[in-house]
Amino acid sequence: MSTADDFDEVRNDPDPIRRGRRAAELMTVYQQRATELARLRKAAIEEAHHRGLSYTEIADQLGITKGRISQIRATAPQPERAFFGVGPVNVGIPRRFGLEEGRKRPFFDANDQATQQAVESTLSRLSLAYNSFAIDPDRSVPPAGDCVIICGPKSAPIAQQLLEHDPILGFERDEEAWWITDARTGQRHRSPYRRDSSDRTDIGYFARHRDTDRILVHIAGITSIGSLGVAHWLDGHLTAVFDPAAELINGVVECDFDADFSVTDSRLIVGPYIEAL
Secondary structure (H helix, E strand, O other): OOOOOHHHHHHHOOOHHHHHHHHHHHHHHHHHHHHHHHHHHHHHHHHHHHOOOOHHHHHHHHOOOHHHHHHHHHHOOOHHHHHHOOOOEEEEEEOEEEEEOOEEEEEOOHHHHHHHHHHHHHHHHOOOOEEEEEEOOOOOOOOOOEEEEEOOOOOOHHHHHHHOOOOOEEEEEOOOOEEEEEOOOOOEEEOHHHHOOOOOEEEEEEEEEEEOOEEEEEEEEOOHHHHHHHHHHHHHHHHHHOOOOEEEEEEEEEEEEOOOOOEEEEEEEEEEEEEEO
C-alpha cells in the first residue's frame, strides 16, 4: 500500500535501480486505484439513479454529458471486482517438501497450481493485477495488501489463523476424516472423494474477510482439487455472492472432476453466509 509521500520519495531516491523498481511498483498501484475509482464512479451513478435521479440530471450535476454517463455505465468495471479488493492481489499456494533421491526438495501440488492459475485468470478478467507467492509450512502472516490464500489448515498456520476469524465455518479432524463444520446448522461435511477415491467429488471452503483496509480471501479444500472447485464456482458466481457491506462472506462448494483432475461442475452446498459491517 502506498502513502502520500511515496511519489516524492521515488523522485528523490539517488539509487537509479531502486528508483526504477519502486516507480514500476507504484505505477501498478496507481493503475489499480484508477480502475477502482472508475468502478466507484459507476456505482455512484447507479445509486443516484436508484434514488430517483434521471441519467440526464446526474450528468448535469456531475458536469458531463449524458453520452459520457452511458459510456461510463458500459465500460467501467463490474461491482463484483471488489470481492478481491482494490489490487494488486497477492495469490499464494503452499510450498511443500518431499524426498527426492534422499534429499528434501520443495514442490508445488499440481492442483494447487491449477487453482492459483484459475484465480489469476478471474483477476485478469476483472482488471486486477496480481502477484504470486509461496506459502511455506511455517508461514503465519499474509503479505501486505489484498490477498487470496489458497491453503488448508494442515499446510501452514496462516490458514488456521484465518479460520479462527470465521465464527461460522471451520475445519475439524477426527480419527475418520477431515470435515468442514457449520456452527449455524451443526452439520459436518465430508469429502466423498476421501471416503471413496472412485467417487470424483470433493468439497472446499471459501471466506472473504475484510481486514481494516484490505481484503483477504481464503480458499481451502479437503483435498487440493476441492480448492480448484471453489475457484471454478467463484468465477461464475461473484455477482450473486458479493455484498459490499459484508464483513465476512463464506460458504462451502462441492465439485465434480474427471480423471485428469479437471473440474467439470461445481455447486454451492453451504451458504453463502454474509455477515454485515
